Amino acid sequence: MMVQKVSSSSCADLAANMQKPKNTAGGPKEAIMGDFIQALKADPALKADFFNQVSIPLATKLFDCGMIPPR
Template identity: 45%
Template sequence: MMDKVVQKVLQKYQTSSCQQLANEKSQPPSGKKAQMMDRAVQMLQNDPQMRAEFINRVAAPIANKLFECGMIP
């Protein structure tokens, strides 16, 4: 299951434009997407090993994309 979540997160950042990411940041998720995110966050909060593995796999690609988009200094 974690592999699917990691792939989905990475795909989102790899395929989204900087404008799309900026728009998503300004609008909180709603509906089913918000529920899925809440469940994933809850799982990561409850399982430190899973959280560490998830962060190790997604942090660098996300940080690079945000840097390229000028969303982090």
């Protein structure tokens, strides 16, 4: 889902989303994210699978939008 959202976003939309302040209210979304991060730390195979699926499309989009290296 995240890869599709990033891939289909325009560079302007992606830059705007990266500038938005993060919600640190500690709601259910943050709890799920914390659990997910812990799962990635605990399971090297899960971490490798996640980064293999997410990092290449994300890095490619950031590079194509001129965000890597920052302008």
